Amino acid sequence: MAKWDVIVIGLGGAGSAAAYHLAARGCRVLGLDQHHRVHTHGSSHGKTRIIRQAYFEHPSYVPLLRRGYELWSELEQAVDEDLFQRTGLVELGPKEGVVIPGVLRSAAEHGLAIEELSVAEVAHRWPGLAAREVHSQAQWQAVIEKDAGYLRVEACVEAHLRLAEQAAATLQHERPVRHWRATPYGVKVTTDDGVEHAERLVIAGGPWSGQLLAGLGIRLSVLRKYQYWYAPQQTGYDQRDGFPCFFHETPAGNFYGFPSIGQDGLKVARHSGGTPVETPTSPHPTDGADQSLIEDYLKAFLPGVGKHLQAQSGCYYTMTPDEHFIVDVHPDHPQIAIVAGLSGHGFKFTSVLGEIACQLALDGETTLDTSLLRIERLRQV
Ligand SMILES: Cc1cc2nc3c(=O)[nH]c(=O)nc-3n(C[C@H](O)[C@H](O)[C@H](O)COP(=O)(O)OP(=O)(O)OC[C@H]3O[C@@H](n4cnc5c(N)ncnc54)[C@H](O)[C@@H]3O)c2cc1C
Incomplete structure (x- = not known):
């Protein structure tokens, strides 16, 4: 035996x-x-991972997420710890893009509660998310999923x-x-x-x-990715002020992040791109080009965050075709x-x-x- x-x-x-x-x-x-x-x-x-249910990647993931939510909750009870912070999630992108139609499709197929907002309404509710460089605001839309947030990874x-x-x-x-x-x-x-x-x-x-x-x-294929923590230069980005997690589909790619949490600052990362590696190794070298894309994104979509970088960390995506x-x-x-x-x-x-x-x-x-x-x-x- x-x-x-x-x-x-x-x-x-x-x-x-x-x-x-x-x-x-x-x-x-x-x-x-x-x-x-x-x-x-x-x-x-890297401290945090976004969790959401109105899954733009494919509606078939939603039943898995429903069970996942139950299991996270059971895990929290079993270890008597808060693992899932429900900050809500704002997703913003072109109406004809990938993210917004995907979220709407999953929400409709599975009866998930989401709220649809214009870009101007998002800026009114969270001035820190005033997307200055959304050229034709009428072509863009936001959705808010309240029962989303982040896991303490x-x-x-x-x-x-x-x-x-x-x-x-x-x-x-x-x-x-x-x-x-x-x-x-x-x-x-x-x-x-x-x-x-x-x-x-x-x-x-x-x-x-x-x-x-x-x-x-x-x-x-394995991609090297980076996550960055910035000290916001203006107020309004803190989790305690109700600032949510966010995900943007932009012409320069998909970016996402989290509210500023305690002394850690506001974490932001690029979901698109990444550097292919043959064998995963660490520590990760720094990548000035990636950081500069992040800072262009912050300037355009979270203009009050600024460029005061507090920390960064490399990590790997393992991609199927x-x-x-x-x-x-x-x-x-x-x-x-x-x-x-x-x-x-x-x-x-x-x-x-x-x-x-x-x-x-x-x-x-x-x-x-x-x-x-x-x-x-x-x-x-
Ligand atoms: C920067 C970044 C941001 C992300 N953001 C999100 C997000 O917001 N939301 C989300 O849902 N997901 C996110 N992800 C993706 C998510 O984190 C990963 O999909 C997930 O963590 C992968 O888990 P895993 O168990 O497959 O890999 P890992 O957690 O890396 O575990 C694999 C383990 O296998 C061990 N191992 C491998 N080979 C051997 C061996 N031969 N012998 C013994 N041990 C071995 C390794 O040491 C490792 O501990 C993000 C990923 C990154 C990198």
């Missing part, structure tokens, strides 16, 4: 949640991560890890997995400290998924579940992806509809 029921490779956003759900179902779980607990080398760091990962341990999971950090192999009885996982055997495996390797899934015939996730059982090995390619928008889902990974690994199927996220659509072999 294998020592472990399930091994989880990767204890970041998705893997920490998977380890928790598996342990909560009574499995003997071994979680392995190459880095230390809640580290800054992958994709799940590191606290969420830590909460899942802690609950996994409380449910008797064994979590080993700084123990990289060098290889894994399916066997007639389960899986064999090789590390520098020896080999581990389990009946089942969850692979949640974030930006290292390409290496862990080599041979599967899917193309994952269609920017939808991979959440599935391995096509050749049904004892292996895969969560990968979260394409820069996956953190808000990690609570539900943990539950789904657990179901896929143990039951071979999930109670939620993940047909959009199947591996088969991307396989080139």
